[in-house]
Amino acid sequence: MLQKTFAKLRLEHFLLGAIAIAVLIRVCYVGARELWYDEALSLLLSTGQKGSYITPPDLPVALADYARLLELPPSGLADSLFQIKPLFQGIVGQEPHPPLFYLSQYVWLFVAGTDEAGLRSLNLILSLVAMVGAFGMGRSLLGYRAGLMMAALLGLNPFFWFHSLNLRMYALTVLWVTLSGWATLELYYRQKTLSRQQRWLWCGVLTAAIAGGLLTFYLYALWLVALSVLAFLSLDNPERPSIHLRRSSWQYGLCLGAGILFVSPWYAWGLPQQLRNADLERFSASQSAIDAVLQHLRGILEVIGIQLGVGDWAAALPDVVPAIIGLGLLLGLAGMVAQLIQQGSLQFASIALLLGALPLLLALSLDILSNRSTLAWGDGRSVIFILPGLLLLVTIWLMQLPQRWQHSVIVGCLLVYLGLNLSDMVGRERQVFHSVFSTVKSATEPTLLVINSKAWGHICRLAYYLPTGSKIDLLAVSPADLPGTLVTVLGNSAAPYSRVLWLEAHKPLWDQPETDAEANQIRQSVVSTLTQGYAFIQKQELSGTTLLDRFSLTVYEHSQAKSWAASNSF
Incomplete structure (x- = not known):
């Protein structure tokens, strides 16, 4: 008994150390790389001067004229508020994402400036809060150790590590995913331990996360579908989850309705303009049925291989490599679910499938219905909202492992992740x-x-x-x-x-x-x-x-x- 207690403490200390390392490598590397292509566009949009950008003519122009567009225009408080209007106008021009990330980055520029470290520091902070949300998801479902596992897995995951230092909206998207997932699990799997005030507090967190996610990333709505199924259908019986509506599902419905109501002005004004200006034809997949099936299958494999495996290393590897890795990982995930079912953990297997697989299947269905191929677009970042659900599945499986295997497997996973991150930091310069x-x-x-x-x-x-x-x-x-x-x-x-x-x-x-x-x-x-x-x-x-x-x-x-x-x- 005493030996098991010490082993548990050692594992928890290791997980805390892994989380600390995840924080450290972000702080040390936040300003190490030059901006990449999309980050420069994010800066242009965030300064509110996208409307002043003119495509260079076929004659020499002073490069300094363009440099001024990447700085905040000198102004006082009143002028800085008026600058928000051109910021929104720039977003609806050609940008395919909602405005919250750019608006928050605009405010942050006044605090941290426009050097690389200052620009990325907001995303660094948001990624740390997302790790807290991941801890909450794991703890709400399986306790303190599961929370540490999920926070460590997310913090050292190469895919999320890259995007937590990427001047784009992806770290903020993961933040809203983990917070909404945490709030939903608290409301429906720990409701007996919550006071009335705590339930309303979590309802507030859920509402804010729903509104924030919908104003950050449009496809976040697919994650909300999975959360809705989890909230409305009862999966409380560990051995035989029943399929009937919860009596308390009105709480989630109220939060969902309030969140949608809050974002409706943007969806009524901004989204139609973005759709008119969007270039959706670049995702078209005009090919035979067999080729389309193979492309969708390859997209799934690449997404899983990139998100759970190689991360941004995918940009330096042949496309077939992430797909092969994804095939191995997909088989591993299927084996995890099968093992959970075999052990009688139907409740956890159902939750893992809902949050880990359903959002990905919904994204695949959208591609099939629209005859497009977007799953693996942008090296997996177009469906970054599936990452916390996949890691929750891994965490649930790890928690069901025998004690003698659990420590070795989690240590091995985290060391592989850390190795990929360190090799990325050392071996891939961008200067x-x-x-x-x-x-x-x-x-x-x-x-x-x-x-x-x-x-x-x-x-x-x-x-x-x-x-x-x-x-x-x-x-x-x-x-x-x-x-x-x-x-x-x-x-x-x-x-x-x-x-x-x-x-x-x-x-x-x-x-x-x-x-x-x-x-x-x-x-x-x-x-x-x-x-x-x-x-x-x-x-x-x-x-x-x-x-x-x-x-x-x-x-x-x-x-x-x-x-x-x-x-x-x-």
Whole structure:
């Protein structure tokens, strides 16, 4: 008996240590990486200046003009309130998500500033609160140790770790998922231990989480469907869960109705505008029935492999690798459910299936009905709301393991997660744009930065990392038009640029060449134009963690400037 008590304490201490490590790696790494493509868009939207952004014309413009759009406009309290209107207008333009994340980030900019650490610090805090919500979900269902397990699993999960330091709405979405899940489990699986005041408190938490989730991520509604089933159907009998309506389900219905009522103004005003401007055709899957089935199946496998396995490493791996890992994990999840049923834990198996599998199946059903393929889009982040439910299933299974196996399995899982996170931190740098501007000799040197893309994520990142006071003009042109435009610009320049930085995006994103031969021909034409009046200095390949971080940087210096420098070196 005493030995079992010590073993329990050791495991709980280990879980607390794992949670502490999860906090530590977030704090240490919050500002280590450059912004990636979507984070730059989030910053542009959060400053409320998206409406002032103009696609670069086919002539040089001051890059500093774009840098100003990524800062809060100087204003007092009254002006900062008026800035909320253009923020909302920017969101309904082309952004496919509700406004709460951008609004909260706008407020946070006044507190933490616009450097990488400051921008991501809000999501860091939100991710820690989400871990508290995960602890609550586990504790409400199976006690204190289960709460620690789930908090540790979520905190060290590579997929959530990446998105907790990602300037997007995904960490906030997971927060609302865990809080709403916690509140629902408290109301319907611990109701006998709650006082009347506590029940109303949890109703308030649930209402806030429902409203917050619906204002953060539209597909959060699929998670609410699973919670509704859990709340309305009685699963109280551990051995034989009955399928009938709860008498107290009116509480959930009241919370759901209040949450929907609160968000209805946005859904009446903002959502229709977003749907009119949305590009939903990019998700279309016009193919045979067999191909569609295979694509949906692959999407499920990739989502599970990414969310429960490799996390953001998926961006550096062939697509088949996460799918293979997902197949193994899916079989493992099925085995967990089967073992729970075999042990007579039908209640826990039912809850695990409702919260772990139902949201994923609902997302799959939407894809099938709309003839689209979105499950694995964005490396699994489009269905990030399924992650807490999947981890709850794993936690329930771990809690049913014999004592002699439980410690080893949970330690092994957490060590694998930690290893993936540490290898990601050490082995995957993203310092592309610092490298670009390190080639600028001085702040006063007239420099032309040429890029074969007008994509705003590329433009915004160049502007964000522009050295203060640098005199750099930007020439951003679609790939096919770049050779001719460059000839015109260099021929018409009254005063030649001392230096030209030719930044070739491997993925221009907009108007991308259809073949490698076409891209190579454009590249040769640009090089031929530049070498007529400029001398080659250096070339380097730059890469980060995604395909959108891959560039070739070639530095040219004006021939007269180089000759002058050579003559003055003697």
